[in-house]
Amino acid sequence: MLNRVMGRLDFIRILVRGCFLAILSMTVYPILRYLTPPKFRLPRDVSVTAAKLSEVPPNTAKIFPFGSKPAILIHTASDEYKAFSAVCTHLNCTVQYDQKASVIMCACHNGRYGLDGRVISGPPPRPLEEYKVALRRDEIIVSKG
Numbered sequence: 001m002l003n004r005v006m007g008r009l010d011f012i013r014i015l016v017r018g019c020f021l022a023i024l025s026m027t028v029y030p031i032l033r034y035l036t037p038p039k040f041r042l043p044r045d046v047s048v049t050a051a052k053l054s055e056v057p058p059n060t061a062k063i064f065p066f067g068s069k070p071a072i073l074i075h076t077a078s079d080e081y082k083a084f085s086a087v088c089t090h091l092n093c094t095v096q097y098d099q100k101a102s103v104i105m106c107a108c109h110n111g112r113y114g115l116d117g118r119v120i121s122g123p124p125p126r127p128l129e130e131y132k133v134a135l136r137r138d139e140i141i142v143s144k145g
């Protein structure tokens, strides 16, 4: 009789510990994924026509496809063209250009980048990847590599 009761208690203990470990792993895994942002790389030598000159007046930006990811072309108020990956280095949201503040911002967790791609504030761990910009006739060419 005593052995039978101990067997049931051992079974319940194993069941409770198993449930605890399952709940612990379901809690810890998403936290670890949140804290370690995913990395990705574009293939070398990507080059695209990002926009026509007339599409991007000063102090505006355009999101365009660059390889399989979005990129952002910015025509600054000081008449420079800049291009960056539009994928936030925190959790991969697409960034936007904030015309009033002249910064690149990520609305997901309020990350902010300067016009050199560096992180100004918020959770992004790395700067945005910058791409080369060239003007060819009335087109703006963005390339990497």
Ligand code: FES
Binding pocket: 088, 089, 090, 091, 092, 093, 106, 107, 108, 109, 110, 111, 122, 123, 124
């Ligand atoms: S995904 Fe951009 S700040 Fe979190």
